[in-house]
Amino acid sequence: MIWSLQAAPDLSDRQFDLWSKLLEERAGICLGDAQRIFLQTQISMRMRELGQSDYTQYYNRVIDGVSGMMEWSVLIDRLVVKETSFFRHLPSVNYVQEYLQHKINNSELDSSFEIWSVGCSSGEEPYTLSMVMNETFELARLEPYFGIIASDISRAALAIARAGIYPKRKVEMVDAPIRQRYFKAIEKGRYQISPEVVDRVCFNQANVLNINEFPSIELDVIFCQNLLIYFRRELRHEIMDAFVERLKPGGILICGLGEVVDWTNKEISRIAVGGVQVYVRKTAQ
Ligand SMILES: C[S@@+](CC[C@H](N)C(=O)[O-])C[C@H]1O[C@@H](n2cnc3c(N)ncnc32)[C@H](O)[C@@H]1O
Known part of the structure; x- marks a missing residue:
């Protein structure tokens, strides 16, 4: 079966740790276990767009130099909560x-x-x-x-x-x-x-x-x-x-x-x- 039709593989505990540490280090955002599925979905959707199927390989890509920074700026858009409205509070x-x-x-x-x-x-x-x-x-x-x-x-x-x-x-x-x-x-x-x-x-x-x-x-x-x-x-x-x-x-x-x-x-x-x-x-x- 081709990757785009497969369900996303589960993030292992180690991978969840790595990704959440990166997110906290770079953006301050602290994820709890409750957001694990959210993190997995967003990362795997982006990997799918890039034709990648391995979380560790994608992680290495994101932390690699200038091209990694560019990829990070795409990914962070998917990981932040952007909900807002006029006259919100x-x-x-x-x-x-x-x-x-x-x-x-x-x-x-x-x-x-x-x-x-x-x-x-x-x-x-x-x-x-x-x-x-x-x-x-x-x-x-x-x-x-x-x-x-x-x-x-x-x-x-x-x-x-x-x-x-x-x-x-x-x-x-x-x-x-x-x-x-x-x-x-x-x-x-x-x-x-x-x-x-x-x-x-x-x-x-x-x-x-x-x-x-x-x-x-x-x-x-x-x-x-x-x-x-x-x-x-x-x-x-x-x-x-x-x-x-x-x-x-x-x-x-x-x-x-x-x-x-x-x-x-x-x-x-x-x-x-x-x-x-x-x-x-x-x-x-
Ligand atoms: C939930 S929205 C709040 C928007 C607006 N302040 C409001 O109350 O309606 C949170 C915003 O904070 C931004 N954000 C998250 N981490 C950030 C960071 N480290 N530096 C700057 N902006 C950040 C997100 O991109 C998102 O647009």
């Missing part, structure tokens, strides 16, 4: 809106308002923030003066994000006034996001594990949701510490509810707001 989005509004009301905006969406997937999260920021500036009759950096490890997700085109099922969940203002129906039941929203977002392919190599920029908001949950506790804490160094004094860090527990940092205070996990960088006394 409304209380967190509202918090960013209120934070900007407060700065406007108190004339505290001296330079551009800068946001970083970390693990942005196919763009729904940074575009949500861009729409909300635009609305807030407009309501205050101010020129929109903000920028959003949006990063993800997955090139496939970023390609969708950069195109800014989404199927109807994703767009119809957005409230009518925002939908009518910022989405234009195009062919085949798809919608294109308006340029005023797209132009504010700069997408880049980046692995958050390399955060210490990122340029030191000063941000007002770091928005990181549904990414750290895949990492071990110590790694979550290390990344949160690195986030702090990139916040302006008074800047805020918002992660998903319950994604980070028992983390402290002497430069940070946790703000008690129901339904939102938010930290603020202390300002100098």
Whole structure:
């Protein structure tokens, strides 16, 4: 029987160990036994495309030099969870809106308002923030003066994000006034996001594990949701510490509810707001 018609062979314990260690080392993602079938399916599907039938040979190919890195970038697209939606966690989005509004009301905006969406997937999260920021500036009759950096490890997700085109099922969940203002129906039941929203977002392919190599920029908001949950506790804490160094004094860090527990940092205070996990960088006394 030819390989493409055969059921995928089972990953042995040793192979599962090797692959999950590689995934954790390179992307931080920690798989439990429950994801074993998922890992096996994704790897074997890719092997099938390449006409390969041996997990060890494919593993050696993935860790081999420059061509291995290229293969890795294809494989990692299949191994990450990219689920996302517009306005996914409304209380967190509202918090960013209120934070900007407060700065406007108190004339505290001296330079551009800068946001970083970390693990942005196919763009729904940074575009949500861009729409909300635009609305807030407009309501205050101010020129929109903000920028959003949006990063993800997955090139496939970023390609969708950069195109800014989404199927109807994703767009119809957005409230009518925002939908009518910022989405234009195009062919085949798809919608294109308006340029005023797209132009504010700069997408880049980046692995958050390399955060210490990122340029030191000063941000007002770091928005990181549904990414750290895949990492071990110590790694979550290390990344949160690195986030702090990139916040302006008074800047805020918002992660998903319950994604980070028992983390402290002497430069940070946790703000008690129901339904939102938010930290603020202390300002100098
Ligand atoms: C579940 S999605 C979350 C998307 C969005 N933040 C949200 O909450 O809707 C997680 C995203 O994190 C990305 N990701 C996983 N590991 C990463 C890493 N080491 N560095 C950067 N992005 C990563 C995945 O590619 C995926 O797009």
